[in-house]
Amino acid sequence: MEKEIHKVRSIKGILRVPSDKSISHRSIILTSMANGISTVRNFLKAGDTLTTVNVYRKLGIKIEEDKGVIKVHGKGLKGFKEPEDVLDMGNSGTTTRLSLGVLAGQKIFAVLTGDESLRKRPMKRVAEPLRQMNALIDGRKGGELLPLSVRGSDLKGIKFFNEKASAQVKSALLIAGLNAEGNTTVEESYKSRDHTEKMLKAMGADIQIKEGNIYSVSVNRTEKLFPVDIEVPADPSSAAFFAAAAAIVPDSEIVLKDVLVNPTRDGFFRKLKEMGADIEYTNVREKTGEPVADIIVRYSPYLKSVKVSKKEIPSMVDEIPVLAIVATQAEGETVITGASELRVKESDRIKAVVENLKKIGIEAVELDDGMIIKGKQKIKGGYVDSFKDHRIAMAFSILGLIAEEGIKIKDADCAYISYPEFFEHLQNVVQK
Ligand SMILES: O=C(O)C1=C[C@@H](OP(=O)(O)O)[C@@H](O)[C@H](O)C1
Numbered sequence: 001m002e003k004e005i006h007k008v009r010s011i012k013g014i015l016r017v018p019s020d021k022s023i024s025h026r027s028i029i030l031t032s033m034a035n036g037i038s039t040v041r042n043f044l045k046a047g048d049t050l051t052t053v054n055v056y057r058k059l060g061i062k063i064e065e066d067k068g069v070i071k072v073h074g075k076g077l078k079g080f081k082e083p084e085d086v087l088d089m090g091n092s093g094t095t096t097r098l099s100l101g102v103l104a105g106q107k108i109f110a111v112l113t114g115d116e117s118l119r120k121r122p123m124k125r126v127a128e129p130l131r132q133m134n135a136l137i138d139g140r141k142g143g144e145l146l147p148l149s150v151r152g153s154d155l156k157g158i159k160f161f162n163e164k165a166s167a168q169v170k171s172a173l174l175i176a177g178l179n180a181e182g183n184t185t186v187e188e189s190y191k192s193r194d195h196t197e198k199m200l201k202a203m204g205a206d207i208q209i210k211e212g213n214i215y216s217v218s219v220n221r222t223e224k225l226f227p228v229d230i231e232v233p234a235d236p237s238s239a240a241f242f243a244a245a246a247a248i249v250p251d252s253e254i255v256l257k258d259v260l261v262n263p264t265r266d267g268f269f270r271k272l273k274e275m276g277a278d279i280e281y282t283n284v285r286e287k288t289g290e291p292v293a294d295i296i297v298r299y300s301p302y303l304k305s306v307k308v309s310k311k312e313i314p315s316m317v318d319e320i321p322v323l324a325i326v327a328t329q330a331e332g333e334t335v336i337t338g339a340s341e342l343r344v345k346e347s348d349r350i351k352a353v354v355e356n357l358k359k360i361g362i363e364a365v366e367l368d369d370g371m372i373i374k375g376k377q378k379i380k381g382g383y384v385d386s387f388k389d390h391r392i393a394m395a396f397s398i399l400g401l402i403a404e405e406g407i408k409i410k411d412a413d414c415a416y417i418s419y420p421e422f423f424e425h426l427q428n429v430v431q432k
């Protein structure tokens with residue numbers, strides 16, 4: 001489906017964007033390993049997280065909904081049923097990689113596949129360290145690409161340095177570590193999102209965390225996990241699109257309610273502030289162990305360019321496309337480096353952003369590990385491709401709001417992967 005977004009007068013309103021995707025995935029995957037029933041309030045119902053629900057049902061976990069509350073009937077650390085068919089991971093890297101960690105220590109056999117995009121994404125980053133733990137994983141290109149098979153085995157703990165600062169790799173190893181002999185430790189120079197370790201700790205897992213120059217998280221073999229009650233806050237990665245819109249569309253003001261502001265996730269908002277945006281956290285509070293805030297963003301006529309470097313990427317990894325959109329309106333050149341991970345997301349996001357910008361006449365340069373965006377550009381508009389990547393579709397929709405002739409986006413319906421109500425919400429806050 002194509003979508004055309006036109007120039008608007010302003011953005012105004014109060015919005016609660018959908019719930020956090022990362023926490024929603026974990027609220028099914030981790031609780032399915034508990035002994036007993038966990039509850040999840042405000043679970044994200046979107047393409048990727050519904051994939052997780054389907055997969056865990058096929059693994060024998062009862063997941064039901066009662067008056068808007070999800071109940072997950074956990075069957076213990078090794079309680080999964082052998083699936084009768086291939087497990088379809090759809091478009092979701094998180095479901096795939098975390099599940100490899102789950103399946104490696106079970107007594108069952110499973111085959112995992114996914115859609116055209118997911119079948120191109122690298123899996124050895126998880127398969128390789130899991131093999132060091134004695135996991136039996138095989139697949140295309142020696143275990144790099146889906147379809148992958150996993151035959152559960154007796155695991156042993158390892159120490160692993162998480163070079164790519166990937167939360168999916170860290171999470172897979174910690175989950176496998178629950179069922180592994182001895183200790184499993186993951187270290188990282190740049191701390192990636194920490195929802196897995198936080199949630200596992202709340203469930204009674206034997207987790208130790210050391211903050212410092214090197215962040216380190218360890219888990220010992222765990223006998224059992226307790227069920228938990230989780231309330232999922234709004235997703236900062238989804239809120240980022242509306243924050244960006246309010247910052248670049250004249251005369252705008254938006255209140256984004258209930259947003260997760262965990263420091264491993266809110267790098268985009270900090271960057272926006274550094275660019276000179278009028279942005280404020282109010283009503284900061286805690287919700288099931290995670291910090292949340294209402295974020296107010298107002299139009300900012302004097303945005304300036306910024307540098308984004310490798311150490312800053314993990315806390316804003318999914319927000320780089322929309323940051324590039326904001327950068328087109330800032331004074332000077334924004335330089336983003338250390339972001340080569342963007343090349344292996346749902347699309348090659350470096351290429352997708354730069355190609356689309358150039359296509360509509362905006363100056364941008366593709367770097368091996370990032371991009372340079374020239375600021376203060378007049379946006380005429382035109383036709384761009386989402387490359388069937390939800391973040392690209394939504395980022396270019398935001399640019400459409402200031403485009404003289406509007407922006408038409410190919411395959412924009414992929415927004416449903418993380419934000420099914422995106423275009424409806426956009427409609428509700430624009431002033432024409
Ligand atoms: O753990 C998670 O929930 C995620 C981790 C990140 O991926 P990497 O682990 O590949 O950096 C992120 O891009 C993805 O959207 C969700």
Ligand SMILES: C=C(OP(=O)(O)O)C(=O)O
Pocket residue numbers: 021048091092093094095318345346391418
């Ligand atoms: C990269 C993303 O997700 P995943 O890796 O789970 O497909 C994303 O949502 O931007």
